[in-house]
Amino acid sequence: MTAGVGRTALLVAAARAVETHRPDALARDPFAAAFVRAAPDAVGWPLHPDEVPGGASDPLWGRLGRYFGLRTRVLDDHLLASARAGARQVVLLGAGLDSRAFRLDWPAGTVVHEIDSADVLAFKQSVLDDTGAEPVAERRPCAADLRHDWTEALLGSGGGSGSGFDPAAPTAWLAEGLLLYLPAEAERRLIDDVDRLSAAGSTLAYEIKEVTAESPRVRGGPVYTSARERTGIDLPGLFAAGPRPDSAGTLAGRGWRVAVHRPYDFTALHGRGPRPEPDDALAANRWIFATADRS
Numbered sequence: 001m002t003a004g005v006g007r008t009a010l011l012v013a014a015a016r017a018v019e020t021h022r023p024d025a026l027a028r029d030p031f032a033a034a035f036v037r038a039a040p041d042a043v044g045w046p047l048h049p050d051e052v053p054g055g056a057s058d059p060l061w062g063r064l065g066r067y068f069g070l071r072t073r074v075l076d077d078h079l080l081a082s083a084r085a086g087a088r089q090v091v092l093l094g095a096g097l098d099s100r101a102f103r104l105d106w107p108a109g110t111v112v113h114e115i116d117s118a119d120v121l122a123f124k125q126s127v128l129d130d131t132g133a134e135p136v137a138e139r140r141p142c143a144a145d146l147r148h149d150w151t152e153a154l155l156g157s158g159g160g161s162g163s164g165f166d167p168a169a170p171t172a173w174l175a176e177g178l179l180l181y182l183p184a185e186a187e188r189r190l191i192d193d194v195d196r197l198s199a200a201g202s203t204l205a206y207e208i209k210e211v212t213a214e215s216p217r218v219r220g221g222p223v224y225t226s227a228r229e230r231t232g233i234d235l236p237g238l239f240a241a242g243p244r245p246d247s248a249g250t251l252a253g254r255g256w257r258v259a260v261h262r263p264y265d266f267t268a269l270h271g272r273g274p275r276p277e278p279d280d281a282l283a284a285n286r287w288i289f290a291t292a293d294r295s
Contacts (some may be wrong), residue, residue, distance in 0.1 A: 009096035010042050012068050026073040031099040038127045059222035070273035074266050082172035082203040089171050094178035101139040110137040118143040118280040145203030147186045151193050167197040185230035191247045202292040211284040223281035235276040248288050
């Protein structure tokens with residue numbers, strides 16, 4: 001669970017735990033700390049703002065952690081808005097240690113499908129079982145490798161219970177912190193599959209880096225350096241190399257309404273969150289929101 005990209009899920013969980021206890025929290029995740037405590041490789045990671053040296057000025061648990069808190073809030077809001085508009089099935093692509101099936105106020109009848117590797121899902125389930133957590137929505141874990149075909153696992157996720165994925169119904173898709181790590185061809189296939197399986201009114205939210213070849217000054221800056229030195233996670237080393245597909249353009253060309261935002265747009269909206277700085281590791285990040293218009 002704690003190798004490679006799977007370990008970044010623990011990084012995000014720790015950031016969510018810290019965010020949960022901020023007096024001005026953007027999002028609250030009561031399960032995040034339990035995931036971190038259960039991982040031997042995360043011993044000593046902070047779970048509360050009082051445990052962050054330097055507070056908000058700390059590049060890792062202050063600035064990057066607040067980024068993850070803001071991202072959580074914005075995507076929570078997006079998914080709930082999609083569900084309330086009629087998308088009663090939610091698909092979390094690369095679900096990681098996401099606990100949205102347990103902590104959000106889902107409309108009745110919502111089904112949340114969580115797709116990730118078998119080891120991540122097994123670790124997650126063991127921790128949730130230990131906490132006695134009960135999902136708010138119908139939850140369907142689906143073990144699959146998102147670099148290859150994952151649609152068969154999703155389509156069979158009902159197990160005969162009647163709660164399987166229905167491509168004829170609107171879906172709220174989320175790829176939070178996923179496409180940064182996928183090879184370009186895997187991203188193209190994923191976008192093709194989401195488009196093929198999306199009825200009118202479906203939504204998709206995902207995160208990319210607009211510029212993948214960040215400058216040496218950015219790559220050597222405090223956010224990436226502190227993550228590597230203090231958690232052992234080399235984030236730039238995990239990012240997929242080479243030119244990236246224009247997935248937003250592909251979706252727009254297929255009749256999706258697409259909006260592209262900088263994270264700082266939401267810092268301004270909420271009045272808190274990370275702000276631009278020199279040699280900024282977050283400057284190239286973009287959050288994409290798309291809605292399928294089949295009219």
